[in-house]
Amino acid sequence: xxxxxxxxxxxxxxxxxxxxxxxxxxxxxxxxxxxxxxxxxxxxxxxxxxxxxxxxxxxxxxxxxxxxxxxxxxxxxxxxxxxxxxxxxxxxxxxxxxxxxxxxxxxxxxxxxx
Amino acid sequence: xxxxxxxxxxxxxxxxxxxxxxxxxxxxxxxxxxxxxxxxxxxxxxxxxxxxxxxxxxxxxxxxxxxxxxxxxxxxxxxxxxxxxxxxxxxxxxxxxxxxxxxxxxxxxxxxxxx
Numbered sequence: 001x002x003x004x005x006x007x008x009x010x011x012x013x014x015x016x017x018x019x020x021x022x023x024x025x026x027x028x029x030x031x032x033x034x035x036x037x038x039x040x041x042x043x044x045x046x047x048x049x050x051x052x053x054x055x056x057x058x059x060x061x062x063x064x065x066x067x068x069x070x071x072x073x074x075x076x077x078x079x080x081x082x083x084x085x086x087x088x089x090x091x092x093x094x095x096x097x098x099x100x101x102x103x104x105x106x107x108x109x110x111x112x113x114x
Numbered sequence: 115x116x117x118x119x120x121x122x123x124x125x126x127x128x129x130x131x132x133x134x135x136x137x138x139x140x141x142x143x144x145x146x147x148x149x150x151x152x153x154x155x156x157x158x159x160x161x162x163x164x165x166x167x168x169x170x171x172x173x174x175x176x177x178x179x180x181x182x183x184x185x186x187x188x189x190x191x192x193x194x195x196x197x198x199x200x201x202x203x204x205x206x207x208x209x210x211x212x213x214x215x216x217x218x219x220x221x222x223x224x225x226x227x228x229x
Contacts, residue, residue: 032214038157043205043219051214091157095217103209103217105159 003027006094006106013084013113021079021109023094030096033077034103035069038091047092050077084113116141116208120220127196128228134181135191135223137206143167145211148182148189153222154202162204165189193225201227 003026013019023033031052036044048064050056050071058064066088068080077096081088093108117140127133139148150162165173165182172180177197181190193200206220 034216041224043221044159044217046216046218049214049216093157093159095159097214108157108159110157 004030004094004096004104004106006109008109009107010110011112013111015085015113016083018080018082019084019111021081021092021094021111023077023079023096023106025075025096025104028096029074030077031074033071033094033096035067035077035079036093036095038093038108040091044093047079081111084111086113089113116143116210116218118206118208118218118220120206120223122223123221124224124226126226126228127193129196129198131196132192132194133196133225135193135204135206135225137189137191137220139187139189139206139208139220141187141208141210143210147209147211148180149207149209149217150178150180150189150191151205151207151219152200152202153205159205163191196227198227198229201225 005024007022033050035047037047038044047062048056048058050069052071052074056069071077089112095103095105119138146167148165152160152162163173163175163178177194179192203222205222207217209215209217
């Protein structure tokens with residue numbers, strides 16, 4: 001079945017540095033990629049929707065300059081957390097459609113900012 | 115806007131027993147999908163079952179079945195013959211039909227299967 005590969009699975013970075021998370025669709029064209037954030041013991045909250053070749057659409061309250069999303073090809077979308085701070089520590093997960101199939105999720109990235 | 119409500123933060127069931135997780139939603143859409151996702155400690159999101167709103171027949175996947183009541187906007191998940199591996203967070207989710215539709219999740223129910 002369709003697979004979304006997300007890397008890295010975990011990352012530890014120092015405060016003030018930037019971290020890039022990649023999501024690749026392996027056997028389908030991901031026109032749209034959704035980026036979610038999940039705090040411990042909470043649900044997934046949509047951060048932004050990225051569409052190939054255009055600017056991402058951010059949910060209310062999400063800083064677009066802090067969470068940079070690039071979707072330059074049909075198989076790759078990236079989320080860059082810029083100038084990361086401890087409060088950005090969270091679990092980030094991407095998902096995409098495969099046609100009319102249910103959303104396929106990456107395995108997530110656990111970000112820890114020290 | 116759509117909302118999804120899961121009123122049971124935690125549930126516990128003994129192995130081999132049956133448990134039902136509740137979910138209600140609110141929408142003005144007529145065509146949509148409903149899902150149950152399982153998130154084990156690995157935090158991987160695993161699709162358990164899905165239901166198309168236009169289908170009256172309740173979806174079934176092995177030990178998992180749903181009770182879909184469209185008029186009541188209710189979508190409960192029944193797990194039969196519970197197994198220890200069913201221990202996880204379960205999220206109910208809503209998605210409008212369309213190629214660029216996002217998922218709206220409920221707050222989740224933590225299910226613990228005990229011996």
